[in-house]
Amino acid sequence: MKKEKATIHDISKSLGIDSSTVSRALNDSPRVSKTTKDAVIQKAKELGYQKNSLASNLRTNKTHTIAVVLPRISRHFFSTVIAGIEETAYEAGYNVIICQTLDILDREKKIMSTLISNRVDGVIISISMETTNYEHLEAYRNLNNPIIFFDRPCDLENCTNINIDNFHASFMTTEHLIFEGCKHIAHFSGSQNIELYRQRKNGYLAALKKHNIKVNDHYIFESNLSEEDGINSAKKLLKLGTVDGLISANDTAAIAAMQYFKSQGIKVPEDISVAGFNNDPISAVIDPSLTTINQPAFDIGKRASSLLLELIESKSTNTDTPSTVLNSELIIRNSSKKS
Template sequence: MNSGKATIHDISKALNIDSSTVSRALNNSPRVSSKTKAKILTKAAELGYQRNSLASNLRTNKTNTIGVIVPRISRSFFSSVISGIEETAYKNGYNVIICQSLEDVNREKKIMDNLLSNRVDGVLISISMQTSSYEHLKPFRNHGAPIVFYDRPCNFEGCTSVSIDDFEASFKATEHLISNGCKNIVHFGGPQNIALYKNRKKGYLAALEKYGLEINEIFCFENELSENDGVIMAKEILKMKNVDGIYAANDTSAISALQYLKSKDVKIPEDIAIVGFNNDPISSVIEPSLTTINQPDFEMGRMATNALIDQIKDTSLSVRPIVLKSELIVRSSSKVMP
């Protein structure tokens, strides 16, 4: 008999045990005694039996696979989130399909269609910066499969989100700049159709208001916070002349702005203090090192996956936002008064 080609009937014939009993034993049914189960499993291994996962999935309507949509795997934050997702999924017997939207809503729509066609049991998604409507998520939800949002929470009925309190983190970052003497603080913001970036801007504005600083709309930028965007915003800041602080909604734009300003002989933090967001690995090794907000990225992936698997197993579970703690890490790029 060829290895890997044995069937339930071959095991049944070899042991002279009814094939239905063999099937139950292979599916770990409590209706089969431990002794019989052990005998069947031993013989199955001996004969090279391999379970037909496809047939089993068709019977149970489950694939034991979850889809993950990530904006960009190259971003350190998302790589760590995915590590948390994969480890947790593996421990729970789930496979993972990872897809990148590359911040493109049309690509995101195609990915959702493909995941639906492949009958994944659920989806973990951090929406693209272009996503302003959730119509493309409805067919998946109508199919009865759960969706969990991570990092970028969305107000989509019946879905759990796992994120940090972006308002609180941004308030904390802006307050830090104010406490170190900054009075004219620019905000590098992301697209305001994304709740995450909207809340980060709100936290920035709330800190200015609390400390009686003028709110100036020309200090509020909005773009995709790429490296190039950081340089473009830094050039605009040099035209303003009175800027003494920058709070950026990600490290990517903060670091490219910092490097450009340094190249123009701006002293960091003496002339302009800078705070970023995400605690990318490079933020601790650039000169000066970047003050930033640290997020529990691996833990976010772990908790989002657990929430999704719980809903796959019990679709009646109530959904709720899960909010994790963030931390301000103070480094050399922000002023520290003596």
């Protein structure tokens, strides 16, 4: 026969005190003496009592739960951001729900609907590549719930973004290849629906312009920057015959391209210098090692989580919270060194 769960009334009956006192003791109320609290906690353990969080949440209108919505948990950058978020949230007594969209807008919409139903206190999100309108995010904010955006900036009114200066990072990476002697530099870009990838493309274009290198639209390849996309773009790039440098908006596509170049007898960096973005762990151990941009992913997570918790505690929805731009670093490795 299934054992019934112990209740506050069971503790009350066992100790001979009223249930309201038991409830206050379990919630560490200053109105209850330490002796009574200790007795209640000990009896709760003996009876196997579990606090009814749902009932408590309904009373306080808070779940002490936040959600992280991101494209792919498997990407090292995103998993490191999650680690920063969880460290800060855990210290503050909050639970973290992690959801991945796989860069599909419909999944993102369904996730946000579920989070509304489950009444999470706040959301930290990196939007999908398909996200071109924000109605589903506005619906969450309209319920007086805060949202922090990271990595992929959002232009919603009064929204808070945590990211790096993607324009500058791409500019200095492109300029590095130019200083290495590259004159025909291709760019693997992400969807131009996303501000992040527009900034990285614009940084690339600005560096070419500064050094009087003519922009060739055939050198720019837009995709979702998957491994398959990297290979397909590399095939198209080689057909051009003149490219001597490549800037990819992530490491995944850059590494896939390098592997394809190798299979075709194209040497990196002697024939084509390559640089990526994100500093995935594999970028340091492949041969040749990949020049890339290192983003402070853990600090991005901590900053996003800290800001979100401040908004939750102050019952605010971002109206006056400024966006944050963190520093990034160009890590020069063997894939770009021609000399």
